[in-house]
Amino acid sequence: MNNPGIVLTSEGVVVIDPGGTVQSGEMVLRVIKKLIDEPVVAVFNTHVHGDHWLGNQAIRNAYPTVPIYAHANTIQRIANGSGDEWVKLMLDSTKGKSAGTRVVSADNIIKNADKIIIGDTSFDIMHYGIAHTDTDIMIAVNGNEALFTGDNLFNGRLARTAEGHIKRTIEACEKAVEIKPGIIIPGHGQSGGMDMFNSSLDILRILYKTVQQQYEQEISDFEMKPAVVKALDKYKHWETFDELIGKTISQAYLEIEQADF
Numbered sequence: 001m002n003n004p005g006i007v008l009t010s011e012g013v014v015v016i017d018p019g020g021t022v023q024s025g026e027m028v029l030r031v032i033k034k035l036i037d038e039p040v041v042a043v044f045n046t047h048v049h050g051d052h053w054l055g056n057q058a059i060r061n062a063y064p065t066v067p068i069y070a071h072a073n074t075i076q077r078i079a080n081g082s083g084d085e086w087v088k089l090m091l092d093s094t095k096g097k098s099a100g101t102r103v104v105s106a107d108n109i110i111k112n113a114d115k116i117i118i119g120d121t122s123f124d125i126m127h128y129g130i131a132h133t134d135t136d137i138m139i140a141v142n143g144n145e146a147l148f149t150g151d152n153l154f155n156g157r158l159a160r161t162a163e164g165h166i167k168r169t170i171e172a173c174e175k176a177v178e179i180k181p182g183i184i185i186p187g188h189g190q191s192g193g194m195d196m197f198n199s200s201l202d203i204l205r206i207l208y209k210t211v212q213q214q215y216e217q218e219i220s221d222f223e224m225k226p227a228v229v230k231a232l233d234k235y236k237h238w239e240t241f242d243e244l245i246g247k248t249i250s251q252a253y254l255e256i257e258q259a260d261f
């Protein structure tokens with residue numbers, strides 16, 4: 001489901017978001033073995049959603065002492081039961097194929113502006129408060145060689161924003177790319193450069209702007225859907241568009257109303 005990232009450093013391999021099941025974590029390890037005969041020396045989890053980190057289990061099985069980094073809010077939410085919910089969710093959505101997957105949480109806290117150095121490679125951590133969730137980190141590799149956005153950016157599907165804040169997600173993404181990254185890896189969908197970034201982020205920018213315009217004309221949220229869908233015409237084939245567009249409009253409306261209040 002998600003985009004597992006593999007970064008080769010002079011000390012070994014760093015994995016960013018090893019996937020949503022123990023099986024996908026094992027698959028990531030098989031891919032690494034094909035690329036290089038080096039151990040995994042660190043793991044980063046971009047946020048609390050289990051489709052990104054339940055693969056930690058496979059990495060820990062193979063490398064029992066590997067540090068797993070995440071924001072404190074991710075670690076706390078998993079401890080409070082979010083991990084168990086994700087195990088069940090993945091079991092349902094894979095029709096039982098993720099059986100055996102269990103919660104192996106991150107255990108090393110990272111925060112905004114931290115710099116983790118591993119061998120010849122640096123990992124700059126960005127956390128701008130609530131965005132896709134209140135647990136997100138984005139990771140810049142070697143200054144600006146690569147940027148992992150986690151689920152603050154989706155390519156090819158409309159983001160599930162219910163646990164976050166649409167406007168702040170847009171702002172967090174725009175702030176992160178000020179480093180001018182060479183390659184940008186979204187949480188889901190194909191990686192790319194600034195063109196991919198702008199077209200992927202535009203689905204939220206256009207949605208928010210159109211809802212705002214409609215709000216200013218005193219049109220209520222349930223009446224503005226046709227105008228918003230029309231403005232987003234080139235995205236209507238994106239995965240989850242039909243499922244989430246109504247909810248996302250309502251959320252944008254509430255955000256705008258709250259800001260106006």
Ligand SMILES: [Zn+2]
Nearest residue numbers: 047049132151
């Ligand atoms: Zn997510």
